[in-house]
Amino acid sequence: xxxxxxxxxxxxxxxxxxxxxxxxxxxxxxxxxxxxxxxxxxxxxxxxxxxxxxxxxxxxxxxxxxxxxxxxxxxxxxxxxxxxxxxxxxxxxxxxxxxxxxxxxxxxxxxxxxxxxxxxxxxxxxxxxxxxxxxxxxxxxxxxxxxxxxxxxxxxxxxxxxxxxxxxxxxxxxxxxxxxxxxxxxxxxxxxxxxxxxxxxxxxxxxxxxxxxxxxxxxxxxxxxxxxxxxxxxxxxxxxxxx
Numbered sequence: 001x002x003x004x005x006x007x008x009x010x011x012x013x014x015x016x017x018x019x020x021x022x023x024x025x026x027x028x029x030x031x032x033x034x035x036x037x038x039x040x041x042x043x044x045x046x047x048x049x050x051x052x053x054x055x056x057x058x059x060x061x062x063x064x065x066x067x068x069x070x071x072x073x074x075x076x077x078x079x080x081x082x083x084x085x086x087x088x089x090x091x092x093x094x095x096x097x098x099x100x101x102x103x104x105x106x107x108x109x110x111x112x113x114x115x116x117x118x119x120x121x122x123x124x125x126x127x128x129x130x131x132x133x134x135x136x137x138x139x140x141x142x143x144x145x146x147x148x149x150x151x152x153x154x155x156x157x158x159x160x161x162x163x164x165x166x167x168x169x170x171x172x173x174x175x176x177x178x179x180x181x182x183x184x185x186x187x188x189x190x191x192x193x194x195x196x197x198x199x200x201x202x203x204x205x206x207x208x209x210x211x212x213x214x215x216x217x218x219x220x221x222x223x224x225x226x227x228x229x230x231x232x233x234x235x236x237x238x239x240x241x242x243x
Contacts, residue, residue: 002083003057012052018167019157023053025174031056034108034144035177038135038200040128040208041117042155047086049154049170050115057085059107060115061100064088073163101134108142118200119217124224126155128201128210129217136196139180140187146200148175150207173207 006012029035037058039050051058067078067088081088089100104114116138118131139146152171178200186192205212213220 003085006083007052015048015052019049019170021049021053022169022171023174024172025176026053028147028174028176029054029056029113030177032111034111034142035113036108036135036138036142036144036146037113037115037149038118038131038146038204039115039149040151040204040210041119041122042126042151042153043122043158043160045154045158045165046117046151047084047115049151049172050149051084053172054113056113058113058115059085059087059104060117061087061089061104063121097134101138104138105141108138108144114138114144118197118204121217121221122160123155123217124160124221126210128205128208128212129220130214131197131201132216133190133193133197135200136180136193137187139178139196140183140193143181143184145177145179147177148200148203148207149173150175150204150210152208175203175207178203 029037037050037054039046047060047062051060062081066081066086068074069077087100087103089097104116107114116135118135119129120132120134123129135146138144150173152173153168154170156166157168157170158165180196183189183192183196201212
């Protein structure tokens with residue numbers, strides 16, 4: 001109930017006025033039946049604008065840290081995600097990540113819409129990164145079609161690390177549904193899952209016009225953050241050697 005109040009009464013109308021959405025291809029989203037929205041991930045606000053544009057309810061997963069934040073900001077974020085039915089996921093992988101996929105499978109089994117970011121994390125530099133195969137497993141196990149979705153400028157509206165978004169027209173593109181029923185008997189085949197994922201990422205690349213990088217975004221982030229953690233602080237760097 002609160003989801004629809006947010007979308008059509010409390011928050012949605014205001015966001016539409018402020019951000020004047022430029023959306024194309026929305027008619028590709030069917031009015032009923034299970035479907036997977038596979039989106040590129042540029043900003044925290046992606047999980048706000050995508051459900052706002054789609055007439056039906058969209059269920060996303062989000063990293064568990066969004067549900068455990070401290071202070072007023074943490075409480076607001078937690079309440080927002082809980083009220084919109086977002087599912088927390090432990091991005092360290094393993095059984096926790098599988099539990100989130102199982103929940104999305106239940107959503108699809110009930111004829112709903114599952115939203116997923118195949119990259120697994122926000123792009124560190126605006127480019128499109130290698131997709132993880134969870135989206136392929138969802139498609140194979142559910143039989144649902146996949147609609148590629150490109151968010152074009154949410155990284156400009158709300159860059160990583162910012163809380164208050166800039167008022168700017170949001171632009172999105174919805175592609176044609178992708179049908180992977182030809183692989184129905186190939187569930188569990190990691191080569192098929194990779195091929196499906198790569199096809200989805202290719203369609204997102206075409207829609208978004210973003211450069212594609214065949215590396216996981218999470219690995220790039222780790223490689224960037226590791227040297228920063230090992231660098232001495234300015235005070236330590238100023239100390240003479242041997243002291």
